[in-house]
Amino acid sequence: MAEMGENAMAEESKPGIDRRTFVKQAGGAVLATGLTAKSYARVLGANDRIRLAQLGCGDRSEGHVRMVQLASKQMPVETVAVCDLWSEAREHRAAQVKKAFNLEPQKFKYSEEMLALKDIDGVMIATGDFQHAKLCTEVVKAGKDCYVEKPFANVLSEAIEARNAVKQSKQIVQMGTQHRSQPYPLAVRDLIRAGRIGDVVHIEQEWNVNEGRWRFKPEDTGLNREMLMDIHVEWKQWLYGRTSMLREEDTDWKRWLLGKPDRPFDPHVYLEFRLYKDFSSGIFDQWLSHGSDMVHLWTDQAYPESVVSNGGIFTWKDGRENPDTCVTAITYPKGFLYTYKTIFGNSYRSFSRIQGRDGTIENYGGEGASLFWVTQEGGRQEFDPQDAGPVYNSVPIVGPAKDRGEILKVPGAPPPDSLGPNDDDVVHLTNWLQAMQNRTQPNATVDHGFSHSLVCIMAAQSYWSGKRLYWDPHNEQILDHPV
Secondary structure (H helix, E strand, C coil): CCCCCCCCCCCCCCCCCCECCCCCCCCHHHHHHCCCHHHHHCCCCCCCCEEEEEECCCHHHHHHHHHHHHHCCCCCEEEEEEECCCHHHHHHHHHHHHHHHCCCCEEECCHHHHHCCCCCCEEEECCCHHHHHHHHHHHHHCCCEEEECCCCCCCHHHHHHHHHHHHHCCCCEEECCHHHHCHHHHHHHHHHHCCCCCCEEEEEEECCCECCCCCCCHHHHCCCHHHHHCHHHHHHHHHCCCCCCCCHHHCCHHHHHCCCCCCCCCHHHHHCHHHCCCCCCCHHHHHHHHHHHHHHHHHCCCCCCEEEEEEECCCCCCCCCCCCEEEEEEEECCCEEEEEEEECECCCCCEEEEEECCEEEEEECCCCCCEEEEECCCCHHHCCCCCCCCCCCCCCCCCCHHHCCEECCCCCCCCCCCCCCCCCCHHHHHHHHHHHHHCCCCCCCHHHHHHHHHHHHHHHHHHHHCCCEEEECCCCEEECCCC
C-alpha cells in the first residue's frame, strides 16, 4: 500500500484542537478484554507516552500534528514518525514535528516500513479520499490504532472491507468527523431525543462559498498571489502551461494510484484529487460526509433509504470534473427527508435547519457552526402562516415571543457563533487517545464512518448516473429500484 499527502501542502493551514485516556489491567482482565499476550504487552497505561505516526503529510496532517501538540499539554503523547510518498511533503511535515516535539521523527516513503515499527501505538491518516479505507485496513492489520480522516471510503466494496477489518481487530479506530465530540451538536441531539421539536420531518443544510474550492493555491502552482488575484491571468496560467512543485521523480505515481486505472503522471490530479471523479466526489466526499454524519448523530439513523442528486459545473469551468454546485435529497427509514446543497458561486448565509412537528432548530453558519436557534415556530400551532403563523416585515428576522425562541447555550462550552470550532478541535483527538488507553470505543466509530461513506457514495453515484438509488441494508447493496 502507499501513502501520500492529502492535497500535499496545497491548501491553507487551519488552527488546532482534540481526544482521551486508559488504565492497565492484569491477570483475568486480560482474558476478559480478549487481548492476546502480544497485544497486551502494548497496552497503554494512563501515564505511558502514546507514540503516534502521521500517514500522509499534506495540509490536513499539519492540523493533525498541531492537535497532537495541543493534546500533549493534557496527556503524554507525541508524534514520532511521518510517512508520505512525496519527499517534499515528508520533509515539510518532519520539520513541523521536530519543532513541535523537540525530536527528530523517523521518515518513511512507504507505509509498510513505518508500520513495522513496534513502538508506534497509533497512526493518523490524512491522505487522498480514495486511499483512506485501504490504508486504514493496512494500519489495523498491522496492530496499530487508527485515526482516519473523512470520508472513510468512497467505494462501497472498500468501505465494507475496511469496516470488517476494523471490527475483526482489537484496534481503536476514530473517524475524523470531529463534530461528534463537540458540545453543541451533541446538545442538539439531546434536544431531539427529548422530543423538544417533536418528530423530525425534514433536515436541510446549505453550505456555500464563493471560490474555486480545492484549486488556485499559489504555494503549489508557483504563481504569486498577485497574479492569482488577476482573474484573466489566473485562467490563462491555470489552464495552460501551469507549473508545479511536484516532480514525478520525487514521488511514486504508481503507488499513489493505489489500484486506480493507470494513467500518465499528472501533478495536478495528484495534488487536486478532489476535483477528479476517479479519486474523489468533491463536495459529496468533503462536506456531505460531515453533513450526513451530523444528521445521523441527531436522528440516531445508520443508513439512508434512498438518494437522488443533481447539479453541475456552473461557475468554475477550469477543467474540474466534479460539480461546483450540487444538491442531494435523501430519505431515511424513520420517515424524514434530508436535503443537502452547496454552491461555489455565492456564499450567502450558510445554514442548517431541523424541522419537527412541534418546532424548529436552526443553525446559523456552515459546517461546524455552533450558533443554534431553538423555537416553536413552524410547529402544529402554526398550521399556516397566513392564518396562524408569524408575518414579518423587516430583517433580520426574529420570531415572535410566543414561539419562545432561544439561542442554545451549553454550560462550560465556548459561547456559540456562526463559525464554531475549527477543524483542529483537540477534544476529538483526546477522545481517541483516551479510548486507546481505556480500550473503549471512541465517539466516531467505524460504523459511523461506514454510514457517512454510504451516503456520499450513493449521492455521487446518483449524480453521475442521473438515477434515484436505494439501499438494501440486508445484502448491503446499492440498487436502482426500491427494496
